[in-house]
Amino acid sequence: MSRRPTVIELDRADTRRARTLARRAGAPVVRIARTHTTVSVERATVRLAGLSGADSERVPWVNHLVDAVRAQTGLAHGVALPVWDALARGEGEDLLTLAQKASAGSVTFRLPEGREASRAGRAARAAVSVGVRRIDRARAQRDRLIARLGDAPRRPWIYLIVATGDIYEDVVQAQAAARAGADVIAVIRSTGQSLLDYVPEGATREGYAGTYATQENFRIMRAALDEVGRELGRYVRLTNYASGLCMPEIAALAGMERLDMMLNDSMYGILFRDINPIRTFVDQRFSRQIHARAGIIINTGEDNYLTTADAVEAAHTVTVSQLLNEYFAAEAGLAPWQMGLGHAFEIDPSIPQSFRLELAHALLARTLFPDAPLKWMPPTKHMTGDIFRGYLLDGFFNLAGALTGQGILLVGMMTEAVVTPWLSDRDLALQNVRYVLDACSGLDEDFHPPAGGFIATRARTVLAEAIELLERIADDGLLTAIGEGTFGLMRRPADAGKGLDGVEQRAPGYLNPAIDLLEEGATR
Numbered sequence: 001m002s003r004r005p006t007v008i009e010l011d012r013a014d015t016r017r018a019r020t021l022a023r024r025a026g027a028p029v030v031r032i033a034r035t036h037t038t039v040s041v042e043r044a045t046v047r048l049a050g051l052s053g054a055d056s057e058r059v060p061w062v063n064h065l066v067d068a069v070r071a072q073t074g075l076a077h078g079v080a081l082p083v084w085d086a087l088a089r090g091e092g093e094d095l096l097t098l099a100q101k102a103s104a105g106s107v108t109f110r111l112p113e114g115r116e117a118s119r120a121g122r123a124a125r126a127a128v129s130v131g132v133r134r135i136d137r138a139r140a141q142r143d144r145l146i147a148r149l150g151d152a153p154r155r156p157w158i159y160l161i162v163a164t165g166d167i168y169e170d171v172v173q174a175q176a177a178a179r180a181g182a183d184v185i186a187v188i189r190s191t192g193q194s195l196l197d198y199v200p201e202g203a204t205r206e207g208y209a210g211t212y213a214t215q216e217n218f219r220i221m222r223a224a225l226d227e228v229g230r231e232l233g234r235y236v237r238l239t240n241y242a243s244g245l246c247m248p249e250i251a252a253l254a255g256m257e258r259l260d261m262m263l264n265d266s267m268y269g270i271l272f273r274d275i276n277p278i279r280t281f282v283d284q285r286f287s288r289q290i291h292a293r294a295g296i297i298i299n300t301g302e303d304n305y306l307t308t309a310d311a312v313e314a315a316h317t318v319t320v321s322q323l324l325n326e327y328f329a330a331e332a333g334l335a336p337w338q339m340g341l342g343h344a345f346e347i348d349p350s351i352p353q354s355f356r357l358e359l360a361h362a363l364l365a366r367t368l369f370p371d372a373p374l375k376w377m378p379p380t381k382h383m384t385g386d387i388f389r390g391y392l393l394d395g396f397f398n399l400a401g402a403l404t405g406q407g408i409l410l411v412g413m414m415t416e417a418v419v420t421p422w423l424s425d426r427d428l429a430l431q432n433v434r435y436v437l438d439a440c441s442g443l444d445e446d447f448h449p450p451a452g453g454f455i456a457t458r459a460r461t462v463l464a465e466a467i468e469l470l471e472r473i474a475d476d477g478l479l480t481a482i483g484e485g486t487f488g489l490m491r492r493p494a495d496a497g498k499g500l501d502g503v504e505q506r507a508p509g510y511l512n513p514a515i516d517l518l519e520e521g522a523t524r
Contacts, residue, residue: 007404007405007447007448008363008449008455009451010364010367010368010460011460014463014464014467015368015463017467018319018466018470019323019326019327021323021473022324022326023327024474025324025470025473025477025478026324026328026331026478028477028478028479029328029478029479030285030328032278032281033281033284033285034285035506036503036504036505037076037282037512038075038282038499038503038504039066039067039070039075039502040245040246040248040249040283041248041286041512042066042069042075042079042512043060043063043066043249044248044251044252044290045078045079045080045512045513045514046065046066046079046083048130048132048252048256048514049124049127049131050127050130050131051095051099052201052215053201054201054202055100055103058200058201059198060201061095061099061100062099063197063198064102065079065083065098065102065103068102069102069109072108072109073109073111074504075504076504076505076510077111077506077507077510078510078511080121080124080128080511080512081111081112081120081121081124081511082111083120084121084123084124084127085110085112085116085117086098086107086109088116088123092107124513125517127513128513128514129513132293132517132518132521134256135252135255135290135293135294138255138257139258139293139294139295142235142258143295145226145235146235149229149230149233149234151234152183152234152235154437154441155405155407156373156401156402156405156406156437157184157373157408158181158182158183158184158411158430158433158437159182159183159186159239159375159408159411160182160411160430161188161410161411162177162185162187163187163209163210163211164211165190165207165208165209165210165211166206167203167204167211167217168205168220170211171220174221174224174225174228175225175227175228176423176426177426177430178225178228178229178232178236179228180426181433181434182411182430183234183236183237184236184237184261185221185225185237185238185239186239186240186261186410187211187213187217187239187240188209188210188211189212189240189241190204190207190208190209190211190212190213191208191209193210193212193213193244194245194269194273194275195244195245195275195498197246197499198246199213199215199249199253200212200214201214201215201216202214203216203217203220213240213250215256218238218253218254218259219257221238222259225237238258238261239259239260239261239262239263239299240259240262241262241263242262242264242291242298243263243265243269243273244269244273244275245269245279245283245498247264247269247280247286248283248287248290250287251264251287251288251296252290254296255290260296260297261296261297261340262287263298263299264284264298264299265300265301265325266280266284266321266324267301267324267487268300268301270482270492270497271304271305271487271488271490272304272488273498274492274497274498275497276494276497276503277482277483277492277493277494279497279498279499279500279502285328285331285332288329288333289515289518289519290518291332291334291338292333292334292338292518293333293521295338296338297339297373298329298334298339299375300321300322300325300339300340300341300342300375301342302318302322302325302344303342303343303344303346303377304344304488305317305318305321305487306318306344307344307346307380307381307488308488309489311346311348312347312351312357316462316468317469317486317487317488318343319364319365319368319463319466320466320469320470322341322342322343322365323466323470324478325339325341326339326369326372333518336371336372337371337373339369339373340372340373340407341365341374341375342376343361343362343365343374343375343377344376344377344378344379345376345378345379345396345397345412346377346382349382349393355400356454356458357458358400359400359449359455360454360455360458360459361458361459362374362376362403362404362406363404363449363456363459364459364462366404366406368463373408374406374407375406375407375408375409376397376400376401376406377410378394378397378410378412378416379394380412380416383414387414387415388414390412390416391428391432393412394412394414395436397412398412398432398436398437399436399440402436402437402440402441402443403440403443403447404444405444411426411429411430411433412429412432413426413428414428414429473486479494482494
C-alpha cells in the first residue's frame, strides 16, 4: 500500500515511545514462543510433509501420529526426529502407513542419536521442504494471476462475508458477491471450530453460522473465485480464519491452497475463546511465519474488544493491541503491507459527536500505521432491527473508511446481528458501499483536521492513554495484563484455558525443519 501523508500531527517522540513499550511488552512472550512447542505446531509440520486424510471416525491421521509420538517420546524434541527415524527403520513405508500403524499402537518411536539423528533430520527437512515449496508456488501463482487478470480497481478493498454452512452454497453466494463488486470474500468459519483440536477433512455441507475450514473447502472456494475472477477480469481474494487450537495447521493449509488473507489476531483466542495464552502465542508465531512466507495478509481482531468494552472508554486498549500485533507480526517476518490491523465502528450512535470520535480513532490508526492495509469493521453492537437506521449507520461507516484511507472495508448489512442476511441484503449493502466510495473518491486528500481541533486532540489523548497502559504492561508483563482483564474485560490467566495440555517446553536438541526453513527464508 502506498504511503499516505500523515493526517494528524503526532509527537514523534510519543510514537517512538509507544513502539518501544510495545516491543518491551511483547519480547518476553516471543521468548516463550521461541522456547515452546505445541501439538498443533508439530501437526502442521507433518502436514507440510504431505500427510492428510482421516480414519473412519474422521480423526485426522496427523493427530494419530503426533499423539503416538507424544505418548512415547514427548514433544520436547519435536516429532520430526522420531517420525523420520521410524521411517528409516522401516516402521512404515510412508507417512500415511506410519500414521495408520501408529493409530493401532504397532509403531515404536524413539529419539535417535548420532548419525541416526542426523539422517532423520535430513530426511525430515527434505520432506517438509516440499510443503514449503508448494507455499512458494502458490504465492508466485497469485502474483501471476494479479498481473494477468488485474487487481481490484480501488482502495479500500470491499470485503464481504458468506456463511451458509454448505461450501457449495457458499460458492454460489461468493461468486454472486464478486459479480456485485466484492473484492475479498471471507468464508466465516463454523461456530465452535476454533475449539476443535483437529482440522476436519473434506468438503463439508453442514455448519452452524458458518462453514468448516478444511483443506478441501479452501481448494473448492479458491477454484470458484479464480473462475469468477477470469470472468470479471480481476483477481478476487479469499479469506478464512487461522485461529483457535489448530491455528498453525490452518495457516499451513491456507498457504498451500493460496488463500490471500487470514484472520489471525494475537489475543482473540485467549480473550474470546478461553484458549490458554501460552498455547495461543506459540501457535500464533508459527502461523504468522507461514503467512509471511505465503504472502498472506493477516486481519487482526481489535474490533472484538469493542463488543464487550465501551468503544470510547476502551479506545486506547485497541491502540495498544494494534501496536502489539504490529510487533508480533514484524517479529514473525510479516511486512507492513501484510498487517491488516483492526478496529471497529462501534461507538454508541446516540453519543453526541460520535462520528467525530470515530474519525479520530480511525485517523490515529492510519497515522500510526501508514503502510498497513487497515481493516475497519462495521457497526454490529448497536444494530437494533431497525433496518433503515442500520443502513444509515453503515453509510456513515463507509464514509469513515473513505475519509481516512482504510485498506479493507468490511461490508456492513442492515440485518447483521439480527438475522442471517439474504443475498438481497448483501446486494443493497454493496450498493451502499459503492455509492459512498464513488461519491467520496479522493476526499481523503482534502480532509485535514486542524491540529488543535476536536479530532486531532482526541487522537492524541487516546495515544497518551495507550502509552500509559503500555508502560504498566511493560513493567508488569503482558501475560499478567491479560490475566487481569485489560483487554475486552476478559480475565485469562496464563496457567489456565483450553489447550494448555498441548504445550511443551523445547528441550536442547529440539528440531523442527518447518521453523528452520521459514526462518531461513524470512528475508525473501
